[in-house]
Amino acid sequence: MDGDFYIDYFIKHKLPNCDCFVEKRDDKIVSVAYAKKIDIYVGNTLMQVPFLTGVATDSAYRHQGLAKKLLNESCEHYKNLGMPFILLHPFNHDFYRKQDYVTVSNMVNINTVKLKTIMHKPIQKLAIEPLKQTDFLICLTLYNEFTKNLVGYHKRDNDYYQILFAEHFGDSGKGYLLLDNGMPFGYLLHDGKNVRELIIPTLVNVEFPPNIILNNAVISPEIFLQNKLPVPPLQEHTMGRVGDVFAILKNAFYNQNFSGTFSFNTNNQSFETTVVNGRYVKTSLLTDYNPHLPSEKDILLAFFGNNKSVLLFNNAFTVYNMFILDTY
Numbered sequence: 001m002d003g004d005f006y007i008d009y010f011i012k013h014k015l016p017n018c019d020c021f022v023e024k025r026d027d028k029i030v031s032v033a034y035a036k037k038i039d040i041y042v043g044n045t046l047m048q049v050p051f052l053t054g055v056a057t058d059s060a061y062r063h064q065g066l067a068k069k070l071l072n073e074s075c076e077h078y079k080n081l082g083m084p085f086i087l088l089h090p091f092n093h094d095f096y097r098k099q100d101y102v103t104v105s106n107m108v109n110i111n112t113v114k115l116k117t118i119m120h121k122p123i124q125k126l127a128i129e130p131l132k133q134t135d136f137l138i139c140l141t142l143y144n145e146f147t148k149n150l151v152g153y154h155k156r157d158n159d160y161y162q163i164l165f166a167e168h169f170g171d172s173g174k175g176y177l178l179l180d181n182g183m184p185f186g187y188l189l190h191d192g193k194n195v196r197e198l199i200i201p202t203l204v205n206v207e208f209p210p211n212i213i214l215n216n217a218v219i220s221p222e223i224f225l226q227n228k229l230p231v232p233p234l235q236e237h238t239m240g241r242v243g244d245v246f247a248i249l250k251n252a253f254y255n256q257n258f259s260g261t262f263s264f265n266t267n268n269q270s271f272e273t274t275v276v277n278g279r280y281v282k283t284s285l286l287t288d289y290n291p292h293l294p295s296e297k298d299i300l301l302a303f304f305g306n307n308k309s310v311l312l313f314n315n316a317f318t319v320y321n322m323f324i325l326d327t328y
Contacts, residue, residue: 005167014034019077030066031061033067034053035052048083052086053088055067074086078244084243084245096239097239101239102240103239105304125180126178127178127179127182135165168189173190175190186199242300245300249299254278265291265295268289
């Protein structure tokens with residue numbers, strides 16, 4: 001489903017920085033999974049996690065469990081390295097659900113030419129210009145100003161944007177630069193029908209040209225709720241799989257007013273975690289297994305702010321949404 005330019009660019013520029021997991025038959029690589037370590041912000045701390053960027057099996061060797069084998073091997077590899085979880089943007093959510101992945105963020109499907117969010121101040125003189133590949137420095141500046149400190153947004157730099165723009169425009173992508181009184185305040189990347197990425201300061205009221213339909217933009221539901229707009233149906237987006245659950249607990253956001261313990265199950269064992277004044281203290285093994293406790297998947301969902309099914313965490317975790325405006 002990827003364009004030829006993207007595939008070529010991936011092999012040349014991204015593959016050297018990826019971990020590669022392969023399965024061979026008769027000295028031929030027939031199944032592969034790539035994972036690139038990315039840095040994401042957790043509060044003021046940078047956390048490194050693996051992000052699966054390519055899973056593929058030769059058509060002649062499919063339906064033999066090879067991809068599943070590689071996914072399990074890669075997960076075990078990163079768990080042994082102490083990495084909390086593995087993330088990916090899947091083509092098929094149902095397939096990855098069978099591989100112990102859970103959905104940790106959702107998309108709001110926007111099928112309208114108007115995009116509304118909350119506003120710091122009214123836009124005085126809006127201009128929308130075509131985005132050029134050479135505008136990557138402007139977009140990096142906008143990212144640093146408006147998006148860098150969002151919880152869970154991965155770290156970006158000059159090289160990242162050059163690669164992103166080379167891929168996007170080389171694969172026939174398009175974009176718009178948003179300006180107010182001649183000053184850039186946001187940008188939009190799209191492939192002609194779907195939004196790939198949208199970065200704006202929270203709080204802008206923008207009307208795009210009528211020939212641009214915004215589909216699959218990733219917008220935090222809170223933006224709609226705070227602006228008292230109806231929330232469109234959510235679509236599954238980013239998925240995650242638990243690596244080292246103890247690393248998740250150590251790096252989770254806890255309510256500063258919370259002191260106490262909560263328990264969870266993993267691998268048919270029960271554990272108890274202690275938090276004092278919002279600070280993680282320890283996790284210890286319980287002697288009795290309780291099958292009714294939350295699972296390690298519930299811990300992962302709570303970390304990503306999806307804790308509706310785990311009421312226990314409402315008193316322990318401060319709710320956050322990850323990858324709020326990122327579709328890539």
